Amino acid sequence: MAKILVVTSGKGGVGKTTTSAAIGTGLALRGHKTAIVDFDVGLRNLDLIMGCERRVVYDFINVINGDATLTQALIKDKRLENLYVLAASQTRDKDALNIEGVEKVINELKENFEYVICDSPAGIEKGAHLAMYFADEAIVVTNPEVSSVRDSDRMLGLLASKSRRAENGEEPIKEHLLLTRYNPERVTKGEMLGVEDVEEILSIRLLGVIPESQAVLKASNQGIPVILDEQSDAGQAYSDAVDRLLGKEIAHRFLDVKKPGFLQRLFGGRE
Amino acid sequence: MNLFDFFRERKKQTPASIAKERLQIIVAHERGHRNEPDYLPALQKELVEVIRKYVNIDQDQVQVALEDQGSCSILELNITLPDR
Secondary structure (H helix, E strand, O other), X not given: OOEEEEEEOOOOOOOHHHHHHHHHHHHHHOOOXXXXXXXXXXXXXXXXXXXXXXXXXXXXXXXXXXXXXXXHHOEEOOOOOOEEEEOOOOOOOHHHOOHHHXXXXXXXXXXXXXXXXXXXXXXXOHHHHHHHHOOOEEEEEEOOOHHHHHHHHHHHHHHHHOOHHHHOOOOXXXXXXXXXXXXXXXXXXXXXXXXXHHHHHHOOEEEEEEEOOHHHHHHHHHOOOHHHOOOOHHHHHHHHHHHHHOOOOOOOOOOOOOOOOHHXXXXXXXX | OOHHHHHHHHHOOOHHHHHHXXXXXXXXXXXXXXXXXXXXXXXXXXXXXXXXXXXXXXXXXXXXXXXEEOOEEEXXXXXXXXXX
């Protein structure tokens, strides 16, 4: 049975699309056939982050309106066998989405994929609502910062009341916290909320902590999901998060300040 | 920095602890209102108006809460009257 995963946050700019691309790619890397769907109609960016922006012919709205089949609209990733992207429409707005259309597309995706990742737009309006409505699990992307934490809590409230599972009285959506742009140095100095603080406030299961990393910009510049940069801290942290999503127990990394080694302290320079 | 400053420094709140405290308060407040029906604020306002005909009270001296008890809900009113 296919799993529908929504990547959501409420607040914009916290790393939803980066996360959708990384988690989707990570699942495909582990052999699971995965589709990543951009719900940000009018402001699509998943295609850029995935590096397939020049191969978009048909989009989500075309499929909903019957202008194209799902097979025509799905963009196969050039790097991985099991990975597909469904782009959002850039010329329409969120009103082009409707619940029946989204349900039809999701159901068709469920037949052909093991995982469907719904990349939610920011906000709590139609696009965000439809992105989470059919979800089985949710990854709530949060920055260690007051407005992001508050918006995440609001989103958790909506996941618990405005989803299909909630409306049908089924088992609730499984919620995961992904803390991104984490800076252990600033946490140590008392300038930034720590993992435990955010966990305590939101009280949901921690899926992973992604450190603030230069690798993320480098990856998005090139259209490569950051998880494919295996040398980078962010890439490794996403990789751990994917393993945890699949049920593995892995200790959290990158939570503490890196202590420079003896030689490094002596000669300076970067690792 | 002398010894006195050292101890005072440790007591002082960090920006992160202030953030946590503020978030805990606002999140708890918003969660409390999450499942409330839309009519509660209006109900509270009208209740205050009725009570004010007899006793002079402030808006925040009437607390209205709806508690879900499974099959039924309990509307709880808490009205604090001023000292006589």
